[in-house]
Amino acid sequence: MSNKKNYGMVIDTRVCVGCSACVYACKQENHVPEGYCRDWVVQETGGEYPKLTMENRSERCQHCENAPCVTYCPTRASHYAEDGTVQINRSLCTGCKACMAACPYDARYVHPEGYVDKCSLCKHRIEQGLETACVSICPTGSLHLVDFNNMDQKTKTLLSGKVVYRQKEHAGTEPGLQWISASNKHGA
Amino acid sequence: MLATAVNEIVSTKLNPNVVPHLHIWEWHIPLYLFLGGIAGGLLVITSIMIVLKRKFGIGPRDQGDGCPCLAVRIGSILSPTLLGIGMLFLFLDLAHPLYVWAFYTTIQPTSPMSAGSWILLAFFPLAILQAMLVNKRQLRSFNIEPVNKVIDWTENHMTIVALVNAHIGVGIGIYTGILLSFFSARPLWSSSILGMLFLVSGISAAAALMLLLAPKDEKPVYSMIDANAIWIEIMTVGLFVLGGLTGSANTHGAMMHLVTGDVNLAGMSYMFWFWGIFVGAGLVVPLLLEFLEAAGVHIKFPNVAPVMVLLGGLVLRFLIVFAGQTYHTFM
Ligand code: SF4
Ligand code: SF4
Numbered sequence: 414m415s416n417k418k419n420y421g422m423v424i425d426t427r428v429c430v431g432c433s434a435c436v437y438a439c440k441q442e443n444h445v446p447e448g449y450c451r452d453w454v455v456q457e458t459g460g461e462y463p464k465l466t467m468e469n470r471s472e473r474c475q476h477c478e479n480a481p482c483v484t485y486c487p488t489r490a491s492h493y494a495e496d497g498t499v500q501i502n503r504s505l506c507t508g509c510k511a512c513m514a515a516c517p518y519d520a521r522y523v524h525p526e527g528y529v530d531k532c533s534l535c536k537h538r539i540e541q542g543l544e545t546a547c548v549s550i551c552p553t554g555s556l557h558l559v560d561f562n563n564m565d566q567k568t569k570t571l572l573s574g575k576v577v578y579r580q581k582e583h584a585g586t587e588p589g590l591q592w593i594s595a596s597n598k599h600g601a
Numbered sequence: 602m603l604a605t606a607v608n609e610i611v612s613t614k615l616n617p618n619v620v621p622h623l624h625i626w627e628w629h630i631p632l633y634l635f636l637g638g639i640a641g642g643l644l645v646i647t648s649i650m651i652v653l654k655r656k657f658g659i660g661p662r663d664q665g666d667g668c669p670c671l672a673v674r675i676g677s678i679l680s681p682t683l684l685g686i687g688m689l690f691l692f693l694d695l696a697h698p699l700y701v702w703a704f705y706t707t708i709q710p711t712s713p714m715s716a717g718s719w720i721l722l723a724f725f726p727l728a729i730l731q732a733m734l735v736n737k738r739q740l741r742s743f744n745i746e747p748v749n750k751v752i753d754w755t756e757n758h759m760t761i762v763a764l765v766n767a768h769i770g771v772g773i774g775i776y777t778g779i780l781l782s783f784f785s786a787r788p789l790w791s792s793s794i795l796g797m798l799f800l801v802s803g804i805s806a807a808a809a810l811m812l813l814l815a816p817k818d819e820k821p822v823y824s825m826i827d828a829n830a831i832w833i834e835i836m837t838v839g840l841f842v843l844g845g846l847t848g849s850a851n852t853h854g855a856m857m858h859l860v861t862g863d864v865n866l867a868g869m870s871y872m873f874w875f876w877g878i879f880v881g882a883g884l885v886v887p888l889l890l891e892f893l894e895a896a897g898v899h900i901k902f903p904n905v906a907p908v909m910v911l912l913g914g915l916v917l918r919f920l921i922v923f924a925g926q927t928y929h930t931f932m
Binding site: 433448449450453456457459460461462481484486487489504510513514515518521522523528581 | 613
């Protein structure tokens with residue numbers, strides 16, 4: 414057990430149906446302005462007809478352990494929180510957009526009120542012992558909030574023996590989101 | 602039947618200026634990079650001219666009372682002025698300009714924007730001091746007590762000021778390029794030779810500007826500096842393109858996006874802008890014109906070459922800033 418938290422997510426794409434409930438839950442919980450989003454759903458289709466494969470997945474800021482957005486922020490507005498997430502201090506953000514140019518996942522946007530915004534992993538909810546809005550709403554149980562420093566048995570079982578990947582690991586960002594690939598065989 | 606594998610991603614992401622491609626920096630940033638490059642170049646050229654004249658007696662005739670020739674005097678004033686205007690554009694680009702003070706509450710050495718905002722601040726005192734020293738005769742005639750004092754204290758050290766400034770000027774010129782190089786998420790930008798390219802382009806644009814402003818007898822030296830800078834710039838552009846084309850899939854794709862790209866910028870494709878306007882009209886043609894002039898051929902409109910150089914420099918900044926954003930993010 415570690416006292417230091419390191420929050421991230423495990424996303425089980427095998428059960429994701431692409432309903433976008435996570436997107437709308439987030440929008441309401443975090444007052445995301447119309448036409449913007451902090452998380453989004455992707456449908457990836459690959460292979461050769463008729464042998465096509467498809468994966469649905471919910472995506473958001475990866476709360477990187479080595480986050481270029483933090484490295485390049487000139488004012489410390491973008492910073493690592495003590496719980497392993499990456500947060501933005503609005504009262505320091507100049508809107509210079511260096512973090513947006515730096516993020517290999519294009520996870521950020523300029524809020525119409527003049528600061529840069531992105532997924533906060535619902536820090537305000539985690540602090541109250543709640544799950545994130547997206548996790549709490551997902552009807553298929555695809556989304557899991559995980560403290561990677563103290564992984565519980567349920568998550569370990571979920572991950573065990575599966576093809577699990579992280580995105581653009583070669584960018585050196587140490588992303589904090591893990592996807593259980595839809596390519597896993599049934600019953601794996 | 603030939604089977605074709607697909608890999609298609611459909612996303613619900615909506616964010617304006619992020620999809621379909623990044624569009625966070627518009628005209629402000631290229632203009633700032635252009636003006637910053639000229640400011641750095643002007644500081645380099647004027648400082649070197651001061652040192653050459655004082656240490657080696659090379660260069661156009663001084664104007665007496667320790668004041669250098671006219672072009673150096675104007676150039677020294679223009680350098681901090683243009684950088685100031687450039688920084689105004691930078692300021693206007695901020696989504697929250699009122700928080701600009703936040704830049705100066707911390708030094709983040711890993712952030713090019715933070716390092717840059719401090720370098721820019723360090724630039725002004727010495728650049729302004731140089732502008733004052735080379736124009737001291739005119740300044741003294743205003744008889745402003747504090748100004749006279751500053752000149753009295755420093756006038757014997759003009760060469761040292763100029764020597765330091767030559768280095769600061771190089772620093773500013775390189776900075777305008779590597780500001781972009783740091784973003785490894787943007788494949789076109791993440792090339793360190795961009796610093797060199799923007800430096801020489803800044804020096805050549807500054808020489809072109811001085812060529813336009815200099816009185817007739819001072820012109821030949823700036824024409825020579827410009828021709829040399831253009832020549833080095835052509836080499837550097839070549840290396841920049843080559844480095845991109847021979848790079849990884851990301852870098853190669855990004856360079857092709859620029860040099861063969863059909864994306865439209867103000868009615869013309871990137872490819873046309875790059876080869877036709879920047880390389881052709883902004884480098885090759887003015888180099889030829891200046892070469893012919895130096896060889897004694899009479900050029901009917903001698904101002905055409907420097908104006909083309911300046912336009913070429915501006916187009917380069919716009920192209921790099923825009924094409925770097927329209928190409929897809931690091932994969
Ligand atoms: S995904 Fe982007 S915004 Fe999120 S922590 Fe990583 S670099 Fe920063
Ligand atoms: S836009 Fe804000 S959070 Fe992003 S780098 Fe600039 S100051 Fe930091």
